[in-house]
Amino acid sequence: MSPLNRQQLDQIRDERREQIKQAALKVFARRGYTGTKTSMIAAEASISEGLIYRYFNSKKELFITIIQEMMEESKRELEHIEHLPGTPFEQIRNLTLNMLDENNKFAFMLIQRSRKADDVPEKVAQIFEQHSTNVLIDLLIPIFIKGQNSGEFPLGEPRKLLTWYFSIINSLIIQDQVDEEYGLPDVDVLMRILKK
Amino acid sequence: MSPLNRQQLDQIRDERREQIKQAALKVFARRGYTGTKTSMIAAEASISEGLIYRYFNSKKELFITIIQEMMEESKRELEHIEHLPGTPFEQIRNLTLNMLDENNKFAFMLIQRSRKADDVPEKVAQIFEQHSTNVLIDLLIPIFIKGQNSGEFPLGEPRKLLTWYFSIINSLIIQDQVDEEYGLPDVDVLMRILKK
Amino acid sequence: MSPLNRQQLDQIRDERREQIKQAALKVFARRGYTGTKTSMIAAEASISEGLIYRYFNSKKELFITIIQEMMEESKRELEHIEHLPGTPFEQIRNLTLNMLDENNKFAFMLIQRSRKADDVPEKVAQIFEQHSTNVLIDLLIPIFIKGQNSGEFPLGEPRKLLTWYFSIINSLIIQDQVDEEYGLPDVDVLMRILKK
Amino acid sequence: MSPLNRQQLDQIRDERREQIKQAALKVFARRGYTGTKTSMIAAEASISEGLIYRYFNSKKELFITIIQEMMEESKRELEHIEHLPGTPFEQIRNLTLNMLDENNKFAFMLIQRSRKADDVPEKVAQIFEQHSTNVLIDLLIPIFIKGQNSGEFPLGEPRKLLTWYFSIINSLIIQDQVDEEYGLPDVDVLMRILKK
């Protein structure tokens, strides 16, 4: 009977906003920015098309928001990398496993796909320029060198090998290149790339 | 100023048609099906927007035509694979080099991208079902086994390893994952995947 | 905390209704019918958007109600005109002063503005046809003639002069043509129009 | 048979653009910015709704363009005022006649209406701030003073009287306060305001 109080309303708003972002992430990841119609997002979120606009000013803003928040999230996660347990080989192996994890699938797909797409809003291109993939590589170089010294990794330019390795991982993620029969390549097969 | 004869007109038509397909291929590859406006194709081909429709009934037909012709071309090429010179290792190495070749870039990008995209015409999905990647794999299995016997390749399920290997190659192509500094991964680094 | 009784509830309803009408009058007067969003009315009245609909069936009905009530009010006032004190000149002068009075501003603005606007509900156009401005003119003609006889007003067609005079007054009101430095024209300057 | 040449195309574009502006002017003047639907403009111009957008980026831009061009036009006209023939009284009389002229009706209606409306794009408000009505008044003050000296105009503050006079003229125009029977007030009746 009595109207909802502020706290309850705030919670509803937060939940709805999150729900829309999740739905949009899923559709954007699969169909790209232009290929996604707002009606698809609404359907995926099981809400009306108009409601999207009570939470985001435009399809563009919704897209940018999602990318931005994911980039920030990934930045925070990267900061923990150096303190992960295990040998250098195990550290990179775990990182790989995490990236290929089904749960992160859409997020990585969207980011990688958008990084290369030519049909995204200008703003998104700028965000990607700031958060270059190199940050990850830079963090891993000391770990890789430790692994070289301990004999776990082959000699050769650490930056070059790591760059190549992660362009492969990224490509796999973005393309959702899951073979129906065999699934994604085994992490241990992938890590052969980092072996002699 | 005598009017062009039949044969000359046909030639002009053929050239125009080719010109439009090349332009469309380039734009579709970079921006995807929905992300590509017919005006972009016209601009890329340096012709007027309307002219496209004297050569193709629709954007959809143009897209399907391109995909179809590329699939047929790739099918023809595949038939030669068995007779390529060299050891099994060299054969697959050359095949890889060819796929990653800059000249084929747009074609492979478009095919791989479209294979996974959810925003392409229904017909294209059907084409891909028929020309499954498996055809390539099937052709390579005997070669791979020969390589296993000769010790060039590791033991293990040939189909599985080849499937994984080519999902990686395909992913790299489609994403145009060329690092600015280091370029595409070296073929020899990639082929580590097919080593013990 | 005994529940409010019937009478108290009725009073609250009446007050709310009045509050909404006042707020709507203000916004409609400034922004016109189409230019006014129900959310603006709610904000001006410091109530929720939904509440408007417990007092009025629609924005249209609210608008029509306001216009209608104002027309009736003005009709009642007109009936007193003939019995106002003073000479004919003074009577019209006082009437003018009353019309230009700041307190009636929004009401007159809304009426005049709506009378000419093409974007109001059909019903409103009908109301205006019934309550033509001529009623006012008709009532004033005898007074004007008396003034002509006493030499206060110039010769000439009374209806024509009065019509012109009040189209000017009306225009000034509706446009809120208040110069920032000098304000509305002096009543005595305006009344020059009714002089030789 | 042969395609139109550049010059012909440019002419078509110019004509079309002008046609859309004229149609929009008419509808905007009568129904205001918010009250005007793009479909109405298209209908008035007898073109499709989409075509508007090949000539203007948005309804907003179309509106701003119209206002801007009219302000510039009026600015140019004002520069000639001082050199008009006749006595000061005749000069202002002619200026008044010109403003009330049926041909300029929509232009003046739109400008005056938009000057006071609260539902126009921000940019338009800025334009009006720059082109204040005062420019006209400032130009007329010397003329008015000459008229005072020659006895054509009454004593009193020139700026105040002129301001009031033109707020009346402006109001009449904007409101299209044409009485069906008597039409707009006679210029000579209006000019009584500028008499003793």
Add this chain to the structure above:
DNA sequence: TATGAATGAGAGTTCATTCAT
């Protein structure tokens, strides 16, 4: 009674496609 989240019809805008030249 009062709130504001949610809906959906309709407005503004885009772009594949058609058509006069």
Add this chain to the structure above:
DNA sequence: AATGAATGAACTCTCATTCAT
């Protein structure tokens, strides 16, 4: 055969109105 202006269906977005609380 070629052009680009014009169309209209489909899309993005707005806002009067409804409804759960």
